Amino acid sequence: MNETLIHCLNLLIHEFKNRSNQFSVIIDVIKIHLNVLLNNTTANSPLETKCIQHLLTALISAFNLCYQETQARLDGHDWDSGGLELWFGGWAWNLGRKFTHLLPFYRHQLFKLSYKMFSLTLDQDEGLRSKIEAAMVLSLAAGINSESQDDPPYKQILNGCLGVVKDYVDMFSDNIKLVWFYQFYILCQLGDVKAVKEKFESYQKAQGSIRNDPEFFEGLSVLASSRSVPFLIQLLPTSERQVFRQESNQLRQLKFQIKLNEIAIQSLKVANAIYFKSGEQAVSYRMSINWKRIISIGSEHLFLLDDIETQCLNLCEEYHSFLRINSQQLEESHINNFFNQVWNFTMEIETYKGLKAAGRWINLIADLSNSAPELQKLYRSLNRRISINSS
Numbered sequence: 001m002n003e004t005l006i007h008c009l010n011l012l013i014h015e016f017k018n019r020s021n022q023f024s025v026i027i028d029v030i031k032i033h034l035n036v037l038l039n040n041t042t043a044n045s046p047l048e049t050k051c052i053q054h055l056l057t058a059l060i061s062a063f064n065l066c067y068q069e070t071q072a073r074l075d076g077h078d079w080d081s082g083g084l085e086l087w088f089g090g091w092a093w094n095l096g097r098k099f100t101h102l103l104p105f106y107r108h109q110l111f112k113l114s115y116k117m118f119s120l121t122l123d124q125d126e127g128l129r130s131k132i133e134a135a136m137v138l139s140l141a142a143g144i145n146s147e148s149q150d151d152p153p154y155k156q157i158l159n160g161c162l163g164v165v166k167d168y169v170d171m172f173s174d175n176i177k178l179v180w181f182y183q184f185y186i187l188c189q190l191g192d193v194k195a196v197k198e199k200f201e202s203y204q205k206a207q208g209s210i211r212n213d214p215e216f217f218e219g220l221s222v223l224a225s226s227r228s229v230p231f232l233i234q235l236l237p238t239s240e241r242q243v244f245r246q247e248s249n250q251l252r253q254l255k256f257q258i259k260l261n262e263i264a265i266q267s268l269k270v271a272n273a274i275y276f277k278s279g280e281q282a283v284s285y286r287m288s289i290n291w292k293r294i295i296s297i298g299s300e301h302l303f304l305l306d307d308i309e310t311q312c313l314n315l316c317e318e319y320h321s322f323l324r325i326n327s328q329q330l331e332e333s334h335i336n337n338f339f340n341q342v343w344n345f346t347m348e349i350e351t352y353k354g355l356k357a358a359g360r361w362i363n364l365i366a367d368l369s370n371s372a373p374e375l376q377k378l379y380r381s382l383n384r385r386i387s388i389n390s391s
Helices: 002-015 020-039 049-075 084-098 104-119 126-144 154-171 176-190 193-205 214-224 229-235 254-278 283-298 306-325 332-353 355-371 373-390
Strands: none
Touching (some): 176 214, 176 229, 193 214, 193 254, 214 229, 214 254, 214 283, 355 373
8 A cells, every 4th residue: 555655646746747837736746745744654554664765755856846946936026925935945844853763865855955945035034044054054964974875876965965065155154163064074075185175275264263263173183084983973963963874984095084184184283373373371282182183193004105104203203392392381291192102103113114214213212201201211221122133
C-alpha cells in the first residue's frame, strides 16, 4: 500500500510539473503529500522510512516548482500572492524541524527552500528575518553534515552551500563568525588550495571585528588541520550534532592536508600577532599555547619530506626565541614541555636518519637547556651518548 500510494503521488507531481497554468493543482497535490506525511500512516500501517524519504523528495521537487512560479509572478508586479510564499516557507521549515532522524540532505534542502520562500516576502518584520537567518544556518549545517550522501555527490552539496553563504552575507552581519567558519570548512573539504588561501587572506582584510579576533583565526586553524572534526561538531546545531557520523568523515588527500597545515600554522601566527598588538596581560600565555599548536601541526608529517623537517625545525627555533624573550611572563613548565617536544623529535630523527641529521636539533636542545638549568643534566647525558656512538 505504501509503495502504491507514493507512486501515485509522484505521478501527480510529474503530471503537473511543466504546466504553469496548473499552479493551484500543484498546491493541492502538495497538500495531499503533507496530509500523508503528517498522519504518518496508510491503512493503519505506519509509513516506512523509505516511503517518507520518497514523499519528501517529491515534496521538495514540488516546492521548488512553486518557488520558481511564485518568484516569477511576484517579479511581474501584477500578482497578489496572498501570503503563499509564507505558507510554503512555513511548511518547508516545519518539515525540516520534524524529520531530524532522516538523512541530513533532506533538511538541507527543506531549510534552503524555507529561507528562499520567506525571502520573497517584501515586508519582512524582525521575526521573519530571524527565521530566514536561522533557516540559512540550519541549511548550511545540514549540508555540511550530508557527507554520506551519494546522490547528489557531497562536493556538489558543498558547492550549493557556498551559495547559501553568499545569500547570508548579503542579508546579515550578525552571527557572521559561525557562517564564515562553515564557509572555510566547506572550502577545505572541496580540496581547492587556491580558494582556501584566497578566503583566508580575505578574512584578514574583512570589515568589522573579525580581522582583529584572535579566537576566529584560532578556529580557522583547527578547521584547516587534520583534527577539524571535534571542533566542527561543536559548531553544529544540536539537531545535526546528534546525528553526526564521525566515522563517515572523508579524509583529505595527504598532499592537500600538508598544504592546509601550512595555512593552519599561518592562521595561528595571525592570532598571535593580534594578541601581541592588544598589549593585554597574559597574552604571552595565550601565544605560547598557540606556539605549542604550531609545533604540533608542523611536526605532523615530520619524516615524510625533508622540507617538512626543515620547516618544523625553523618553527621550533622561532618558538625558542619567543620563550627566551617572554621567559619572565611564562611558567617554567612551558620551557620544560617544549624541551621534551624537541628532545623527542631529536631522538626520532636520530633513529631514522642518524646523528648527522639530528645535529641541528641537538644544538637547539643545548640552547634550551641553558634556559632551564634542571634540563642541563638531560642534555649532558645526550652528549655523552653521542660521544660514545661517534667513537
